[in-house]
Structures are given as structure tokens and as C-alpha cells.
Amino acid sequence: MKNKGFTTRLVHADRMVNSPENGAVHQATTNSVLFEFKEAQDIVDVFQGKKAGHVYGRSSTASNVALQNILNHIEDGVGAITFATGMAAITATMLSLFKAGDHIIVSHFLFGNTRSLIETMESLGIEISYVDVTDVINVKSALKINTKAVYLETIANPVTQVADLRAIGQLCQAENILFLVDNTMTPANMFNAKSVLASLTIGSLTKYIAGHGNVLGGVVVDTGVFDWESFENILPIYRGTDIAQWGLTQIKKRGLRDMGATLSPTSAHAISVGLETLAxxxxxxxxxxxxxxxxxxxxxxxxxxxxxxxxxxxxxxxxxxxxxxxxxxxxxxxxxxxxxxxxxxxxxxxxxxxxxxxxxxxxxxxxxxxxxxxxxxxxxxxxxxxxxxxxxxxxxxxxxxxxxxxxxxxxx
Missing domain, CATH: 3.90.1150.10 (Aspartate Aminotransferase, domain 1)
Incomplete structure (x- = not known):
């Protein structure tokens, strides 16, 4: 599929990436909340992350995983997690990965709702610096010893300021800090987040991805660029054998499972259909x-x-x-x-x-x-x-x- 054009890949992604049963071209919608295990040890292994599977609809379903696979495929990442809304994806990521005493550099031009969330994070003891991200010099000047991440939007809403993406990505890599990129305004057919060394892409599926004003959703994709072994905020329980999955595992457990902003299976299906005509x-x-x-x-x-x-x-x-x-x-x-x-x-x-x-x-x-x-x-x-x-x-x-x-x- 990688040698095919973008729209060709999207139109055929569900059947090629996920291989639905019975010759279907779309993954079936899974509406079950609970999942039976014939062997009790299997549920133990899935709970402990030793085996892949679904234990409860709040954490995962086949419908959600199918959409996650497609979104990860087009971003060339190592994994994706879907959420009920874009704001849920941002909130889950922020509150799962950062704690009181951490410092985050954010765009001065953040959209109003996102800025409101950042202000909530400040009230929880997370230190925030607002900077003009159109020039990497401003980001570099805001760095502190406790800086854990830079968070920005590719194109700001509504005044359309464009971030100095490549230079900021290089700075984050040199400083070994997370580079969180909200690419809602510039989905994968318009912008290659991995090429500017984005650690995580965060976006609203409601907007251009679904595209028809009929469904809400959000996503976080790990591009595989960041070395999670160096990120001290990953809890010991989530430090499994696959280091590349540490960040997503903590976001899924502490952000999706605990906070509960689950994307419904029917919404996942609607988004995957809308996604076909993205380009x-x-x-x-x-x-x-x-x-x-x-x-x-x-x-x-x-x-x-x-x-x-x-x-x-x-x-x-x-x-x-x-x-x-x-x-x-x-x-x-x-x-x-x-x-x-x-x-x-x-x-x-x-x-x-x-x-x-x-x-x-x-x-x-x-x-x-x-x-x-x-x-x-x-x-x-x-x-x-x-x-x-x-x-x-x-x-x-x-x-x-x-x-x-x-x-x-x-x-x-």
C-alpha cells in the first residue's frame, strides 16, 4: 500500500489494513461493551498487556482499533488512540504525561478552548510559557531545566499564524523534549508531521478527517520519533518491553481508560468512511x-x-x-x-x-x-x-x- 497514491490508500485502507471478515470493505461496527474469554488466563493476560485483546468497550473495540490502524497508517506512526473529541485527545495526553512541577512551552496563538485547558493545567501546578511559535528563537529562549514539551498548532485558528515547525522539531530533538503538534488544520495529505520530528500528533477527527459535520472524534498518533526511555514521567507499570509503546500505553490507561472519553463504534465507522475522501x-x-x-x-x-x-x-x-x-x-x-x-x-x-x-x-x-x-x-x-x-x-x-x-x- 505504501507505493500507492494517498487517496487510493485511503479508499482501500479498511479492507487492506484491517482485513474485515466475509469480504466486507469496511470493518463491522462492534457495539458490544463486554467481551467473553473462554479461558480465564486470557483475560488476565490482556489486562496485564501480555496479549492483545478487548476487555471492555471503554478501553477498546474492534471498530476503534480499525480506525486507529488507518490513522496510524497514513501518519506512518507506531500507534494511535482515538477519543470522543479532539479536546478529549488533548486533555488525555496532557494530563497523562505531565505533572505538577513540569514546564511546557505552548503557542501564544492557541485556540480559545485549548487555551482554557492550558489554564486549567496551570491551576494544577504545571508551569506554562506562552510564546510566539512563528520563530524558533522564541521557543529556545523559553526553555528551562524542567521543560518537558513544546505544544503548538500547525496553523493557528483564527488568525492563521504558521509555526516554525522544522526548526522547533530540531530544537526539541536536540533538547530531548516532546514535540506535540496539533495538525487538525493540516491533516496527513497536507502535512507530514514526522518529517519535522513531531513526537505526537494530536488532532480533531471531527473537522477535515470526517469532513461532513456529522460526527465527533479525536486522535493521538505516536510517530516513533521520540525515545520514551528518557521520559521520566512514564510510570514503571507502563515500561514494557516495547519502548516505542510506552507513551501511548500511559495515555491509553491514564487518559482513555481512566477519563472515559471513548469514541463510539458507530462514530469510528462514520469517521473511517468520511476519511476516504479527505484529499x-x-x-x-x-x-x-x-x-x-x-x-x-x-x-x-x-x-x-x-x-x-x-x-x-x-x-x-x-x-x-x-x-x-x-x-x-x-x-x-x-x-x-x-x-x-x-x-x-x-x-x-x-x-x-x-x-x-x-x-x-x-x-x-x-x-x-x-x-x-x-x-x-x-x-x-x-x-x-x-x-x-x-x-x-x-x-x-x-x-x-x-x-x-x-x-x-x-x-x-
């Missing part, structure tokens, strides 16, 4: 986003456009280096005098909704919704203006999207 959808989305960004750039009613594909974007060259396509997130500031609420109400085709990576184009006013809990000072530091509108571009015919903007702007 087709994101290629069209990136094409549409570039066209809309170019249209909005310089428009008399638009003060600024934030999209990595534009030549004047501060990290345009970083984005061009790392990504195949510039993503589907586009934000822009309306000029003074145009109310974002009124403008959104003037759009007919574009849907006012909070979501990303859908087949439909979505938009919302940023400051008063997803960044409402941030102070005005925090929003200013992240370059989020009161007139900002964030868009998640869909797969519609782009001329129809431009026409919708034309008629909306004509009303002001």
Missing part, C-alpha cells in the same frame, strides 16, 4: 480558500485578510515549505463602520456556524463568540479584532461563494 475535499477547499482570499484582499470593505496562501502573509514561506495547500481557514477584518453581525446576516449561501473542515462554507464573528472568554488585551495580543470574521471554506462552486459575498458587500 479530494481538502484539495477543493484549499483551491476555494485561495480564490476567496484573493478576492477579499484589497476589497474596499476589507481591512485585512489572514490566509497563509497570500504572498504578504507573514509566514507565507513557512507555509509553502511545510504544507501541500494553504488550508481551509480564512479570516478577515471588515473596515470600520461595517458591523460583522449585519454582514453575516447579509450572506445567503454561507452558513453562520461554529465548526471547521465541513463540506459547507461557514462563518462567524470571532471576538464575540469563540474568543468571548478572552480579555480584550488577550485578543489584541493574538491580533483578534472586534471586526474579525472567521471562515471555514467548503467545497461549493467557488463562483457561487464569490457571488454571495458580492451581494452581501453591496448592501453596505
Amino acid at each position: 479530494l475535499r481538502t484539495n477543493k477547499i484549499c483551491e476555494n480558500a485561495m480564490r476567496l482570499a484573493s478576492y477579499l484582499h484589497g476589497h474596499e470593505h476589507v481591512a485585512a485578510v489572514y490566509y497563509p496562501g497570500l504572498a504578504d502573509h507573514p509566514q507565507h514561506f513557512l507555509a509553502r515549505e511545510h504544507f501541500k495547500g494553504y488550508g481551509g481557514i480564512l479570516s478577515f477584518d471588515l473596515t470600520d463602520g461595517i458591523d460583522p453581525i449585519a454582514f453575516l446576516n447579509a450572506l445567503n449561501l454561507v452558513i453562520c456556524a461554529t465548526h471547521l473542515g465541513d463540506t459547507r462554507t461557514l462563518a462567524l464573528p470571532v471576538a464575540s463568540t469563540i474568543y468571548f472568554e478572552c480579555t480584550a488585551e488577550q485578543r489584541h495580543e493574538m491580533n483578534v479584532s472586534d471586526n474579525m470574521i472567521r471562515m471555514s471554506i467548503g467545497i461549493e462552486d467557488v463562483d457561487d461563494l464569490v457571488a454571495d459575498f458580492e451581494q452581501a458587500f453591496a448592501q453596505f
Whole structure:
């Protein structure tokens, strides 16, 4: 399968990677919560990690493992764990691997919900430094003797700052610290996280992976880059014979099993089906986003456009280096005098909704919704203006999207 094209691999992944029974092209949905063991010693061995198997639906099912295998396959990792949501994946990873007294460097541009979680971690005694990750120098300056990890998003939401990924990955490897990369905005067909030495990729399956706004999910993939033997936070009980699995084992036991944010089998199936068209959808989305960004750039009613594909974007060259396509997130500031609420109400085709990576184009006013809990000072530091509108571009015919903007702007 490795010599085949990306979409060919995805379309055939379930039957080739997982080998479903009875000639099915998709893994059957396993809805059983409990699993029988004919020999009592077998359940003991599975509980103790000596043998593979399922003991309880909260920890694993065949449906979840099948999706994990596909996600690990496309990331070229050593293993994956799925969760009920992307935030569950982030939370489980953070609270499983770090403890009071540890220091983590995080992106200054983290999405609002993730930043809220990081603030919770601070209240638990984990030290946090917020830095501008568009330049590795800022990350290097924040290093401390107790630094355990760097955590960032490939493309920030909503202002689309692009992280200095390769340089930060090299720094983390040199310092022997974890490099945690949220690649929700740039899935595997757009970005090779392993090539920049990411230790773990963390992402929302809800967005571009599933792609149709009908299912929630999250995932953590271990790329195999990091040497877990050097990570002192791995508990002795999880230090098995396969060192490459230490991190995932602790996340699965302490994060998935104990915290309980399990992906349902039916959700796993829906995600695996949506995943088949990932490249087709994101290629069209990136094409549409570039066209809309170019249209909005310089428009008399638009003060600024934030999209990595534009030549004047501060990290345009970083984005061009790392990504195949510039993503589907586009934000822009309306000029003074145009109310974002009124403008959104003037759009007919574009849907006012909070979501990303859908087949439909979505938009919302940023400051008063997803960044409402941030102070005005925090929003200013992240370059989020009161007139900002964030868009998640869909797969519609782009001329129809431009026409919708034309008629909306004509009303002001």
C-alpha cells in the first residue's frame, strides 16, 4: 500500500489494513461493551498487556482499533488512540504525561478552548510559557531545566499564524523534549508531521478527517520519533518491553481508560468512511480558500485578510515549505463602520456556524463568540479584532461563494 497514491490508500485502507471478515470493505461496527474469554488466563493476560485483546468497550473495540490502524497508517506512526473529541485527545495526553512541577512551552496563538485547558493545567501546578511559535528563537529562549514539551498548532485558528515547525522539531530533538503538534488544520495529505520530528500528533477527527459535520472524534498518533526511555514521567507499570509503546500505553490507561472519553463504534465507522475522501475535499477547499482570499484582499470593505496562501502573509514561506495547500481557514477584518453581525446576516449561501473542515462554507464573528472568554488585551495580543470574521471554506462552486459575498458587500 505504501507505493500507492494517498487517496487510493485511503479508499482501500479498511479492507487492506484491517482485513474485515466475509469480504466486507469496511470493518463491522462492534457495539458490544463486554467481551467473553473462554479461558480465564486470557483475560488476565490482556489486562496485564501480555496479549492483545478487548476487555471492555471503554478501553477498546474492534471498530476503534480499525480506525486507529488507518490513522496510524497514513501518519506512518507506531500507534494511535482515538477519543470522543479532539479536546478529549488533548486533555488525555496532557494530563497523562505531565505533572505538577513540569514546564511546557505552548503557542501564544492557541485556540480559545485549548487555551482554557492550558489554564486549567496551570491551576494544577504545571508551569506554562506562552510564546510566539512563528520563530524558533522564541521557543529556545523559553526553555528551562524542567521543560518537558513544546505544544503548538500547525496553523493557528483564527488568525492563521504558521509555526516554525522544522526548526522547533530540531530544537526539541536536540533538547530531548516532546514535540506535540496539533495538525487538525493540516491533516496527513497536507502535512507530514514526522518529517519535522513531531513526537505526537494530536488532532480533531471531527473537522477535515470526517469532513461532513456529522460526527465527533479525536486522535493521538505516536510517530516513533521520540525515545520514551528518557521520559521520566512514564510510570514503571507502563515500561514494557516495547519502548516505542510506552507513551501511548500511559495515555491509553491514564487518559482513555481512566477519563472515559471513548469514541463510539458507530462514530469510528462514520469517521473511517468520511476519511476516504479527505484529499479530494481538502484539495477543493484549499483551491476555494485561495480564490476567496484573493478576492477579499484589497476589497474596499476589507481591512485585512489572514490566509497563509497570500504572498504578504507573514509566514507565507513557512507555509509553502511545510504544507501541500494553504488550508481551509480564512479570516478577515471588515473596515470600520461595517458591523460583522449585519454582514453575516447579509450572506445567503454561507452558513453562520461554529465548526471547521465541513463540506459547507461557514462563518462567524470571532471576538464575540469563540474568543468571548478572552480579555480584550488577550485578543489584541493574538491580533483578534472586534471586526474579525472567521471562515471555514467548503467545497461549493467557488463562483457561487464569490457571488454571495458580492451581494452581501453591496448592501453596505
